[in-house]
Amino acid sequence: MSKSQPKFRRTAPAVRREALVDATLRCLKKYGHDGVSIRKISAEAGVSIGLINHHFPSKSGLIAETYESLARSLRESASEQSSGKNATSRERLSGFFQASFAPTLADPELFNVWIVFWSMVRHSEEIRAVHDRTYDDYRGVLESLLSELARCGDAPKFKLRQAAIGLSALMDGLWVELSLSPATVKPADAIALCEDWVSALCAGSFARLLK
């Protein structure tokens, strides 16, 4: 009966915070909205109930940080597939679509996590701030990809921001349908619809987007 094992291990706050954020993400995937629970998250992380409030001011603070972390992770995953050096702007967009609707990102579990964040935007100031930043960044990525189209002469001049709003809406909507109705909508359908949308943009078929 020697004291071979310490009861717990002290960890640098930054590391612990990240571990708690990871556990939160796993909980949201597993339980959906019911996963937003200090008790479930601490159990998932293998720590005591009290530790979370030592590292985070409140539950919503932890959720907000998880939102921020996941958004960054997804943005990086999708972006790295659209950053080929020797690719045309159109090919980069295709890569972005492929990555966005690959099983890793178009995952029903991830959708459920996102739903939890969306449901908190209206009532939590912290979450809304993260959402606004996240959505700006996302639209910015799309604007950047679309602006290359116009610059390379592949498309007529169009209203960049409105186009990005439209494309992000199309992608978001397809992502929702993929997650909620996987039997009806397939990833290949989603990609085809996005490709067609870009083709129509290049063809100048979106009259109200031209300038």
Added chain:
Amino acid sequence: MSKSQPKFRRTAPAVRREALVDATLRCLKKYGHDGVSIRKISAEAGVSIGLINHHFPSKSGLIAETYESLARSLRESASEQSSGKNATSRERLSGFFQASFAPTLADPELFNVWIVFWSMVRHSEEIRAVHDRTYDDYRGVLESLLSELARCGDAPKFKLRQAAIGLSALMDGLWVELSLSPATVKPADAIALCEDWVSALCAGSFARLLK
């Protein structure tokens, strides 16, 4: 001190159930996910805690019926604006867009209600059944509107189902963005993007949708 007022009034089950469904909808609008509470709903309806479980087998049964009721209501609202007798198929689609993004339907409160339903699709069999039925109906309305386009010769032959999936995704996504980022996306933008999408469809610019 005469017993002028009865303590409560007995009501036909069908009427009471409808009143409870209405109260549930008001609660979801007010409190979002926190509104999914027997106590809050019964307070909103002005009845006792126990009455709900007398008329509904469980909480999720009540939510499912509220989902069904709201979906029907929204579908009817949007459809009646697209049923002009002396309208072209294109005009009917425009009416559908106008109605769908009017303040009454593109309401952040309604979005929050919808989010609650979406968040329950994965873990509740009852809710999933309602979702599947609802989404089929919605896509059916769009397919019907789009099929007129082709029939009237306003558009080349295209894959009806895929087109409906694409248009419903675009509309859903725009509806999400309108609700979550009302400062960035305006109803007029949403309508314009939908109109452009239909125009591109009529122009045959969606190569992957043609057949």
Added chain:
DNA sequence: GTTGCTATTGTACGATCGCTCAATTACCCT
């Protein structure tokens, strides 16, 4: 006026919730 049916009430129960805080103890530093 009386009876019967049942819609309705409201208490009770056990579970879970977020958060607090004093006690504990792992680990770095000298």
Added chain:
DNA sequence: AGGGTAATTGAGCGATCGTACAATAGCAAC
């Protein structure tokens, strides 16, 4: 080796949750 720091624990608080169930009472039928 031993002391100081602070990461960690876990019991406890008050609140809320969904559901069960026995008691109550509105209302229609006779």
